[in-house]
Amino acid sequence: MKDRRGQVIDLNPEKPDDWWDVEALFDLCFAPGREALSSYRLRDGIPPVSGLSLVARDRGGILAGAIRFWPVRVGDAPALLLGPVAVHPTRQGEGLGAVLMRDGLGGATRAGWSRVMLVGDASYYGRFGFSRLAGVDMPPPTNPDRVLGQALQDGAWENVNGMVTRWQGPDQ
Numbered sequence: 001m002k003d004r005r006g007q008v009i010d011l012n013p014e015k016p017d018d019w020w021d022v023e024a025l026f027d028l029c030f031a032p033g034r035e036a037l038s039s040y041r042l043r044d045g046i047p048p049v050s051g052l053s054l055v056a057r058d059r060g061g062i063l064a065g066a067i068r069f070w071p072v073r074v075g076d077a078p079a080l081l082l083g084p085v086a087v088h089p090t091r092q093g094e095g096l097g098a099v100l101m102r103d104g105l106g107g108a109t110r111a112g113w114s115r116v117m118l119v120g121d122a123s124y125y126g127r128f129g130f131s132r133l134a135g136v137d138m139p140p141p142t143n144p145d146r147v148l149g150q151a152l153q154d155g156a157w158e159n160v161n162g163m164v165t166r167w168q169g170p171d172q
Contacts, residue, residue: 022066
């Protein structure tokens with residue numbers, strides 16, 4: 001793909017060798033203490049979903065953006081927890097965040113996931129089809145108005161409610 005400046009950006013699944021570059025990007029883009037958020041307790045010791053987390057690099061190999069997806073449970077139902085998603089400050093405003101979101105959500109749909117959620121700003125994520133999830137509770141401290149979801153299959157959030165918990169596997 002080409003960014004708005006006409007430079008080629010390669011979008012690929014995150015590999016183990018990308019891990020520390022992505023972590024450094026998240027540290028740069030988010031406030032100190034980001035790992036103290038409740039969503040990180042849901043991710044501790046659980047790898048991101050293979051093939052869904054993406055990295056965007058320019059032709060020089062410089063990381064421009066990244067997105068990750070994690071498995072969680074909402075009540076008894078499996079779901080994806082999207083986040084973090086970040087674009088390097090020097091690349092913001094080029095549409096790369098939207099590309100990461102659309103490609104990531106498309107990959108989740110193709111992989112057979114039926115629902116995805118995140119904690120974020122409804123005014124931003126609403127343009128990607130996310131809306132507030134009533135009856136879905138993130139561990140505290142999380143503002144319930146920031147708990148958003150999207151059905152990747154028709155009706156996927158119907159009758160799905162309860163606490164968001166750590167992934168224990170598909171049958172647990």
